[in-house]
Amino acid sequence: DVKVTQSSRYLVKRTGEKVFLECVQDMDHENMFWYRQDPGLGLRLIYFSYDVKMKEKGDIPEGYSVSREKKERFSLILESASTNQTSMYLCATEGQTEAFFGQGTRLTVV
Amino acid sequence: GQNIDQPTEMTATEGAIVQINCTYQTSGFNGLFWYQQHAGEAPTFLSYNVLDGLEEKGRFSSFLSRSKGYSYLLLKELQMKDSASYLCAVRDDGNNRLAFGKGNQVVVIP
Numbered sequence: 284d285v286k287v288t289q290s291s292r293y294l295v296k297r298t299g300e301k302v303f304l305e306c307v308q309d310m311d312h313e314n315m316f317w318y319r320q321d322p323g324l325g326l327r328l329i330y331f332s333y334d335v336k337m338k339e340k341g342d343i344p345e346g347y348s349v350s351r352e353k354k355e356r357f358s359l360i361l362e363s364a365s366t367n368q369t370s371m372y373l374c375a376t377e378g379q380t381e382a383f384f385g386q387g388t389r390l391t392v393v
Numbered sequence: 394g395q396n397i398d399q400p401t402e403m404t405a406t407e408g409a410i411v412q413i414n415c416t417y418q419t420s421g422f423n424g425l426f427w428y429q430q431h432a433g434e435a436p437t438f439l440s441y442n443v444l445d446g447l448e449e450k451g452r453f454s455s456f457l458s459r460s461k462g463y464s465y466l467l468l469k470e471l472q473m474k475d476s477a478s479y480l481c482a483v484r485d486d487g488n489n490r491l492a493f494g495k496g497n498q499v500v501v502i503p
Contacts, residue, residue: 314489328492373435373436
């Protein structure tokens with residue numbers, strides 16, 4: 284079975300905290316993505332990576348950074364969490380003809 | 394840039410057939426994906442089209458016309474569990490990023 288695993292399903296953090304969201308895949312896919320999903324706005328791309336140590340900004344990278352030290356792991360970092368970063372965060376990986384999401388992390392910043 | 398349009402909501406009766414449309418305008422094209430997303434859950438991969446024509450997978454079929462920038466997802470023999478949001482996503486051929494539509498909410502009624 285295909286597996287994309289995100290480290291937490293639910294997370295509550297305080298404003299100003301540094302937050303790490305981890306994503307691990309076991310499909311040997313090169314492309315990995317981080318999205319956030321908000322009501323009425325759909326899925327918006329934050330960052331993506333098509334190889335180890337490579338990263339590209341998506342549509343809304345401000346306030347985020349990423350790390351890809353190993354092929355199977357892609358981490359999203361909120362440098363200083365703010366309330367407007369409260370959202371559902373989704374990691375995805377993509378092969379040539381298929382793409383899969385992790386279960387999502389619902390992050391609340393208080 | 395990329396622009397992907399989907400109607401927002403439709404209601405259909407159990408056992409019926411429903412067609413969900415997606416039109417796109419993208420600078421490059423390297424495949425179109427359809428996903429199903431139940432409330433509070435991550436999207437689940439349904440289908441992939443890169444060539445014109447119809448791809449059939451059980452009760453679900455997906456059609457692509459690249460010249461028209463158009464795709465549809467056909468759901469046959471609707472079941473209550475098919476109540477979900479259906480997302481269309483287009484992959485750009487330049488940078489492999491996926492751009493998502495905002496999704497079409499399908500409500501199945503008895």
